[in-house]
Structure formats: C-alpha cells, structure tokens
Amino acid sequence: MDRLVIDIAVLVLAAFVGFEVISKVPNTLHTPLMSGTNAIHGIVLLGGILTIAAASGALEKILLVIAITFGTINIIGGFFVTDRMLEMFKRKDPPKADEAEENQQ
Amino acid sequence: MILPAVFLDSTNFVDACYIVAFGLFIYGMSGLTGPRTAVRGNKIAAAGMFLAFVATLLKHRVLHGSATPWEIALGIVLGTAIGIPAARNVHMTAMPQMVALFNGVGGGAVALIAWIEYRHHFGGDYALRVMIPSLFAAVVGSVSFWGSNIAFGKLQGIIPGRPIKAPGQTLINGGLFLICVASAVILAAGTHSQALFIVGILLAAAILGNMIVLPIGGADMPVVISLLNAFTGLSAAATGLALGNTAMIVAGMIVGASGTILTNLMAKAMNRSVPAIIAGGFGGEVAAPAEGTEHGGTVRSTSAADVAIQLSYARQVVIAPGYGMAVAQAQHAVRELEKALEAKGVTVKFAIHPVAGRMPGHMNVLLAEADVPYDLLREMDEINPEFPRTDVTLVIGANDVTNPAAKNEPGSPIYGMPILEVDQSGAVIVLKRSMASGFAGIDNPLFYDPKTAMLFGDAKESVAGVTTEVQAL
Numbered sequence: 001m002d003r004l005v006i007d008i009a010v011l012v013l014a015a016f017v018g019f020e021v022i023s024k025v026p027n028t029l030h031t032p033l034m035s036g037t038n039a040i041h042g043i044v045l046l047g048g049i050l051t052i053a054a055a056s057g058a059l060e061k062i063l064l065v066i067a068i069t070f071g072t073i074n075i076i077g078g079f080f081v082t083d084r085m086l087e088m089f090k091r092k093d094p095p096k097a098d099e100a101e102e103n104q105q
Numbered sequence: 106m107i108l109p110a111v112f113l114d115s116t117n118f119v120d121a122c123y124i125v126a127f128g129l130f131i132y133g134m135s136g137l138t139g140p141r142t143a144v145r146g147n148k149i150a151a152a153g154m155f156l157a158f159v160a161t162l163l164k165h166r167v168l169h170g171s172a173t174p175w176e177i178a179l180g181i182v183l184g185t186a187i188g189i190p191a192a193r194n195v196h197m198t199a200m201p202q203m204v205a206l207f208n209g210v211g212g213g214a215v216a217l218i219a220w221i222e223y224r225h226h227f228g229g230d231y232a233l234r235v236m237i238p239s240l241f242a243a244v245v246g247s248v249s250f251w252g253s254n255i256a257f258g259k260l261q262g263i264i265p266g267r268p269i270k271a272p273g274q275t276l277i278n279g280g281l282f283l284i285c286v287a288s289a290v291i292l293a294a295g296t297h298s299q300a301l302f303i304v305g306i307l308l309a310a311a312i313l314g315n316m317i318v319l320p321i322g323g324a325d326m327p328v329v330i331s332l333l334n335a336f337t338g339l340s341a342a343a344t345g346l347a348l349g350n351t352a353m354i355v356a357g358m359i360v361g362a363s364g365t366i367l368t369n370l371m372a373k374a375m376n377r378s379v380p381a382i383i384a385g386g387f388g389g390e391v392a393a394p395a396e397g398t399e400h401g402g403t404v405r406s407t408s409a410a411d412v413a414i415q416l417s418y419a420r421q422v423v424i425a426p427g428y429g430m431a432v433a434q435a436q437h438a439v440r441e442l443e444k445a446l447e448a449k450g451v452t453v454k455f456a457i458h459p460v461a462g463r464m465p466g467h468m469n470v471l472l473a474e475a476d477v478p479y480d481l482l483r484e485m486d487e488i489n490p491e492f493p494r495t496d497v498t499l500v501i502g503a504n505d506v507t508n509p510a511a512k513n514e515p516g517s518p519i520y521g522m523p524i525l526e527v528d529q530s531g532a533v534i535v536l537k538r539s540m541a542s543g544f545a546g547i548d549n550p551l552f553y554d555p556k557t558a559m560l561f562g563d564a565k566e567s568v569a570g571v572t573t574e575v576q577a578l
Binding site (some may be wrong): 004005007008010011014015017018019021022023024025026027028029030031032033034035036037038039040041042043044045046047048049050051052053054055060061063064065066067068069070071072073074075076077078079080081082083084085086087088089099 | 127130131134135137138139140141143144147148151154156158161162164166167168169172173176177179180181183184185187188189191192193195197200203204207208210211212213215217218220221222224225234270330331334337338341342344345346348349350351352353354355356357358359360361362363365366367395412457459464465466467469470473474476479482484
C-alpha cells in the first residue's frame, strides 16, 4: 500500500481512538486534560529535529531552533504543569491515603 | 529469527519505537478518566514522548552535519530553561493563560516547520501529498499561534478582556480566509513567486488569528481556548502527514479530538454555536430592554455576621464559585469556610457550572489546589435538583451562570443557556465586588430577588470574615 494511504488510515483511526478515550475524561479533569494535550502536541519537536539537518542558511537554522525551543517548552512545561495539577487532585483522594501520606512526611 | 532481522533495519526500528510511543500516549491519556490513575497516565504519556524523541535522533541522517546536534541541543536547552520555571511557578489561578501560551508556542512551531519544509522544495518537484498537509499546517498553525497569544493577552489583562470589534469583522475574516486558501491553491498549482506566497499565507493567517480572538469576550474564553487547542492538534497531525511520521499523526489527532470534544461541551454549556461565538461576543451593543422595568427591585446588602448565622443554622449549603473566586484567589478561604461549616454539622456542596471560570475545569483545579475533596463537587445537572432542598446558596464571584433570566426571559441575550438554578434554594447570598454586571453586560434579576442578600467586597476578605464569624458562634 502507498505510504500516504497508510498514513491517512492511521490518521482516521487515531481520530476515533482519540474521541473514544477523551470523551471518558470527567469534567473535573478538563484543565489537566488541556495542559496534558498541550504537552502531547509538543511532538512537533520531532518535526523540527527532522527538518533541521536539511536546513540551509542562517534564517532557516534560526527559525528551526525557535521551533525546537517551542516544542520543548510544550513538552517539558506541559507535562510538568499537568503533573503538578494532578498531584493536587490525587492527594486527597481517599481520606485514608491522605492520612498515610501525612504520616510518611 | 526474522523479527530481529527486521528490527535491525534502522528505519523499521524507529517506526517500531513510534508505534510504542503512540501506544503509550493513548494508554496514558486513558488514565485521565479518573483522578486516581491520572498522575500515572501523565507520566506514561511523558515516557512515550521521551521514546519518540530518542527514536527520532536515532533516525538515519538526522544528526547529519557537524552543527546539527548542537543546534538541536540549543533549542532543547532553551525550551527546558523556559518551560520548567514557567510550569513550576505558575499560580493555579493563572492556568488559563498558561495553557493559552503553551498552546500558542505549539502552533508557532508547526507554522515555522511548515514554512521551512516548504522552502526546501522551492523550484523542485514537490509532491501534492506533502504540499497539501504542509500548507494546511502553515495556515492553521499560524492562526493558532496568534490567536493563542491574543487569548493569553486578554487573560493576563494585557489586552482588555471586552470584545474588540472592527467594522465588517465577519467580511474581513472571510476575506483573509479566502486569501489563505487562494494562495495555497496558487502555490499547489505551481508558481514562480513561491517565497512570496508562502510568507503571504503565513501573514494572512496571522492577521486572521488576531481577528478571530480579539472580538471574543472574557467569558467565552473556555470555548476559544478549547478551539485553539484543537487547531494546534490538527496542524501537528498535518505536519506528521507531510513528514510521514506516525507518532506525530496519532499525537496530533488525539489533541485534535480532545480540543473538539471540549469545544462542543463548552459551547453546549452556553447554549451557543461555535460560529456564533467566533463571530463575536455579546459585546455592549445588546440592548437591555427588560432592564429596570421587570426587576427594578432594591438590592439587599448584608454583613459577614448575618451570613455566618444564616450558614451555621442551615442543613445544606451549596457554594457556587465563578471567575471572581479565581480573580480574588479566594479558593483557600473558601476551603476554610467549608471546613468551619462542616464542623458545625452543615452539609456543604460545590456547584460547578461547566463554563465557570476561563477554561474547562478551571474551578475544579482551584478547589483541588485548596484541598477541597472532589466528592463535594457537583456538576450542574447533578446539583440543580438539589437546590430546592438547599437552605442557603453562596454565590462567589459567579454571575451569568446563575442568572435566572436565562430561564425566564425569552428576550434576554443569554436566554436558553443552562444555569445553576440557585434561585430555587431557600436563600441566596451573593459575594460580589460591586453592582457591576457580568461580562455579558446583562442585568441579573437574581440580585433583586427578595430572598437574595448581597455581601459586597473582595471575595477573599468576605469569605475569611464569614469564616471567622462562623467559628466564633
């Protein structure tokens, strides 16, 4: 099969999987969901890496370094801030675990 | 015997890593279905991202040229140096800005990559299958970048939050969109001034991004942020298609799906269509025909001591927070009040409207930060039947989402929007800074209801004052 056809098949299937998975996320977690998906679209970092080797001239290099910087901000910042938020949701999950955590500290 | 041989081939090895990586994305995201598994899910998705990153570096000829590894390293070091402090220091109340900004940089990266990708093929033969997704990514990425920046500016208060409209807005937007599409078609058909057209497309899309978000009022932000999130995701998927990179395609589509679902949920919660929101906020031009005549009653002001007595002798108290709670950073004070009331044997619940605040789930994050147990949080459909059984409802910095005009006055601009039916409860106390109306500039008859009392002042101070009084009782 043509590579493009395969890629489009992947795209369509991914859309359905995405809808299926994300529609189960409860309202409570919508903000972490947004910041988590922000981190995931940081995957454009790969695009920057894949194109920079073939880049020629200062302009292209600079623009791609910016693109890589942007992608990294997305990934690192996104996962980090999501983790921070989710820890807040987790820590008072069941009251017992809460106490256990406090005892540990 | 065959399997190892297949994977020794570097291309297949990288592709296999990508498959594992997007598997981890999906598995990680499915962890977000509950607060218990969410932390782990996020980490799993991050592991997938790391794998995809390493696999890409292993790809044949990626580190080609002596300078390339350093350029990549420079970008990553810069990105880490900016990303980590930002993520570590941001206040939970500033989360909408943060998400808008992160969303914007993602879109910006897509637009830049699409531009460079396009430049590489100047004059040469550039297959349509690569060109079409590339151009799509350039346009959508650019719109997302500029739109997100404006959203950030509005949320941060750099740009006024009220709708800013140009005359003939819709026409201009349509025109800009046509310029983008037409330039893309000209490019695809082949032209000699490629450099000019690609820059033109990026510029037109940039202006379009500005024009789309500038007219949108603050309270429509949840919809806009979700929509821009979907845009960035789709543009990332398009870049993946252009580069033949499955990890990017899957990741981009997951984000696209997430953004689309949230956009629809938010729009539904406001009873407005996405195009209507994009066409511009309520603005100030909405006449208020019902004002004064129908609910010109007097406003009853109350004191912290009276509120404390009312709350302490109630059986059930419902707290309905809104953007005002975020602005006043009152979430911790609210938590203290909740604890003080529970110590008196009062049942306390929180009523969360889907569009309360400036982004989906905004209130939930703030209350989670303040350690409010999430089983006290009730969604709109859950809590509405409970209001008639509620003795006192405390409205903290929420306005339009509690406005009974949405139910009772067909002439009201927000008529039909699902609301928290706080007016059904025994008594209502509204914490508000002043009598100014909500973002929509719509008068709220709730304030003139005989069973409503207003507690004016900064939400944080008011709540803290009430808590002290409750504890003293």
